[in-house]
Amino acid sequence: MDFMNSAFLYVIGAAIAVFVLAQSVYFLVRAVKRGRELGISGKAMKDAAVSSATFSVVPSVPIVLAMMTLAATIGAPFSWIRLSVIGSMSYETVAAGAVAGAAGDITPSVYAGIMWVMTIGIISGPVFNIFGLKKYQNRLALIGQRNPKWSKILVDALFMGIIAVMGGQYIAKGIAAFAGTAAEKYVLNGQAQLLTLLTGAALMGVFGLVIKAAKAKWLENFALPISMIGAVALSVVYHGMF
């Protein structure tokens, strides 16, 4: 299986990592310049950067682990490539599984097929952006101009859809696991996941109160990552309880 971990794939992986970094730096510099033009304070921009950087560390860990898991089936460099561009840990894992399952023994030719499927599978979002994003964003901008208050609620409500599905599923899973009303395969680790969710929320709530009471604005950047790390650390205890 040397072809899966060939030098060629590492080289192109490095090229892609450099491309992604270059694109991010380009957009970052451009946004900061624009911010200065608009008179946005350096502090506000630095705040956005710091909060995003501190937030991003913890959710990166499962992505790295997904890369490692995938590396066993499709080789380290291609899983690195797949998770660096348009990667999504859940889709990639499913995709690699689906294709590898359909293939059996992995020869270079089968491997080429896997690479093509995984590549073609994930390009619809960016392809749409090239042709249709401008139209869509212009329409959104129009709503924003006509009715700024509703436009803000609209975006919050879209985000609430995510929170409702992701939060709601762990609450329901935990209730079902505690009550024993659903088949075990659906609610595996449900109790401990619910406790982890609640711990994350509670820690965040405590941070909110402390920040307010002590007027410690600087703590804001650390509230989310520390609440997440705290909840993940306690999940080890919860996991042992059930």
Added chain:
Amino acid sequence: MRNKGLTLNEYREMTHRVGRIWTAAAMLLIIAVPLLFCVIYGVAPEWSSFLRGAAAIVPMYWAIGLIEVFNYSPMLGIGGTYLAFVTGNLLNMKVPAAQVALNKAGVSASSEEGEVLSTIAVAVSTIVTDLILVAGLLFVIPITNWINSDPVLSSVFDLSSGYVIPALFGALGAVFLAKSWKIAVAPTLLMILAFLLIPAVYPISGILIPVMSVLSVLIARWMYKREM
């Protein structure tokens, strides 16, 4: 506030232009991976497994990719959308990162200030993940062995039955519940009820996000009209 530079529309126009160029370049680069592999190894893809694999995932992923643009782009702004859709991991990284930054500044992604701040947040988040992935690659073997050798660690970091995602959405949920609990209550209760009644939807919960986002917009609209 502005004293020089482009007008709002000119800046948006420019962002679309550079966003398209970078996205097209990224597309060429990722298509080059399997293409060059085929050329260098002198193989054609094995068609039967290619077709079976493609039939299994391509239609669903294409639909999801399109829905994601509609769903997430209002939260990411223009520059943030082009960047985030090239680099991926939207639900678990880029969208929350942008929302946290915007929420702190108290602006929306569609405002001029929001456009700047969300682009900064998405760019920084991408740089962090990229560097962590490279570091991870260097330590793939020792770290994998360490995590796999410890049953507790491997369950904690498992993708579907692990604890990182509940921790993320617990903490994030608290922030947004405190901010706009009124529009959160109905969708969340609805979801809890749905999952309790039909446990078989757990494995496909990702598909429910766009459905729920539309429903939660409708509920919010209804409340907004009644000035609730």
